[in-house]
Amino acid sequence: MIRLVKQVNIWTKHLDLLKNDRIRLLFPRIICSIMPMIELYSDEYFMKKAFEQAQIAADAGEVPVGAIMVCNKQIIAKSHNQTELLNDVTAHAEMLAVTSAANYLGTKYLQQCELFVTLEPCPMCAGALKWAQLGRLVYGAEDNKQGFMQYGKELLHPQTKMAYGLLHDDCSLIIKEFFQKKRTLSR
Amino acid sequence: MIRLVKQVNIWTKHLDLLKNDRIRLLFPRIICSIMPMIELYSDEYFMKKAFEQAQIAADAGEVPVGAIMVCNKQIIAKSHNQTELLNDVTAHAEMLAVTSAANYLGTKYLQQCELFVTLEPCPMCAGALKWAQLGRLVYGAEDNKQGFMQYGKELLHPQTKMAYGLLHDDCSLIIKEFFQKKRTLSR
Numbered sequence: 001m002i003r004l005v006k007q008v009n010i011w012t013k014h015l016d017l018l019k020n021d022r023i024r025l026l027f028p029r030i031i032c033s034i035m036p037m038i039e040l041y042s043d044e045y046f047m048k049k050a051f052e053q054a055q056i057a058a059d060a061g062e063v064p065v066g067a068i069m070v071c072n073k074q075i076i077a078k079s080h081n082q083t084e085l086l087n088d089v090t091a092h093a094e095m096l097a098v099t100s101a102a103n104y105l106g107t108k109y110l111q112q113c114e115l116f117v118t119l120e121p122c123p124m125c126a127g128a129l130k131w132a133q134l135g136r137l138v139y140g141a142e143d144n145k146q147g148f149m150q151y152g153k154e155l156l157h158p159q160t161k162m163a164y165g166l167l168h169d170d171c172s173l174i175i176k177e178f179f180q181k182k183r184t185l186s187r
Numbered sequence: 188m189i190r191l192v193k194q195v196n197i198w199t200k201h202l203d204l205l206k207n208d209r210i211r212l213l214f215p216r217i218i219c220s221i222m223p224m225i226e227l228y229s230d231e232y233f234m235k236k237a238f239e240q241a242q243i244a245a246d247a248g249e250v251p252v253g254a255i256m257v258c259n260k261q262i263i264a265k266s267h268n269q270t271e272l273l274n275d276v277t278a279h280a281e282m283l284a285v286t287s288a289a290n291y292l293g294t295k296y297l298q299q300c301e302l303f304v305t306l307e308p309c310p311m312c313a314g315a316l317k318w319a320q321l322g323r324l325v326y327g328a329e330d331n332k333q334g335f336m337q338y339g340k341e342l343l344h345p346q347t348k349m350a351y352g353l354l355h356d357d358c359s360l361i362i363k364e365f366f367q368k369k370r371t372l373s374r
Contacts, residue, residue, distance in 0.1 A: 083318075087289055087290070087293070087294070087295050088285075088286050088289050088290075088295055089285065089289070089295045089296075089315060089318035089319045090277070090282055090285060090286055090315050090318070095277055098275075098276065098277060099275050099277055102274055102275050102276070103274070106274070108270065108274050108275055108276045109276075122314055122318075123310050123311070123313070123314040123317075123338075123342055124310075124313075124314025124317075124318065125311075126310070126311075126314075127309055127310040127311025127312070127313075127314055128276060128277050128311050130310075130311075131270075131276035131277075131309075131311065132276045151310075151338045151339075151342070155310055155338070
């Protein structure tokens with residue numbers, strides 16, 4: 001049994017493996033006991049996933065903002081800023097996540113969902129989250145210039161819970177580096 | 188000549204006829220002298236077109252809001268609210284008009300454009316208009332509950348000019364009647 005647990009520990013070195021249905025079916029009890037320990041579905045885990053999306057945006061020359069929509073601790077939408085690619089100012093990561101999640105769930109209301117986004121949403125995105133009646137918003141870095149908080153939390157739905165500052169330094173740095181690089185190139 | 192002018196006046200009873208290229212080619216001078224008089228491309232003309240879009244939305248069971256994007260006095264996008272059809276809270280008339288106009292012009296910035304919309308935009312739509320750096324916004328009826336003006340004109344781009352109150356009563360009535368009918372049906 002101990003050997004088996006060790007084996008499972010190796011297999012589950014990468015957390016994503018725990019989401020594999022075959023492993024869940026083979027070792028349900030072990031997985032159940034491991035899961036709370038390693039906090040597979042923590043806020044930090046989801047924010048890291050959002051940050052991966054921001055990195056994809058950066059690599060594509062887009063303003064690096066990434067978002068993950070989560071429903072019952074399951075990721076139902078991943079997105080990153082695509083305003084350049086789609087030539088569309090409305091193609092922010094949050095907007096794409098809202099549309100994608102609504103499409104997946106078959107309802108445009110997202111009261112059961114949590115949105116993890118690397119940067120504080122702008123008023124446009126906060127407005128979309130209000131219409132969607134989002135359950136919970138978690139963002140990484142603040143955006144003092146374009147963020148919605150300068151107009152107050154009232155831009156969100158009154159039932160939307162909120163947290164911020166998760167992976168703050170990484171989420172902030174990727175934006176700063178992007179614009180620094182852009183300024184250097186445009187000189 | 189007088190008879191010809193009379194004839195043209197009959198033909199141009201419906202303003203849309205003046206946009207017909209064949210008529211323009213046949214009677215360029217007459218058309219040129221008539222056009223300023225009847226104000227073919229007035230704000231009211233475009234707001235009527237936006238109102239037609241709102242009526243299409245009402246007929247489709249959508250919240251009746253319509254929008255027209257105009258560039259150099261030419262309509263480049265028509266849209267109406269499609270949140271029910273597309274099952275997407277972001278599918279407001281203004282958002283669809285912004286995306287559509289950007290697609291038509293090949294640029295996501297709309298400094299040369301005017302948006303005519305029947306209802307005061309919400310913060311989501313105002314935010315989109317800010318990102319697009321819209322040249323001018325004209326809206327019909329105010330929206331005291333969901334409109335962006337409760338947060339101030341700062342939600343728009345500082346260069347965006349603004350006017351409101353055009354076809355106010357029609358634009359307001361179509362919304363009131365829609366929700367009245369909805370409440371009656373849900374009883």
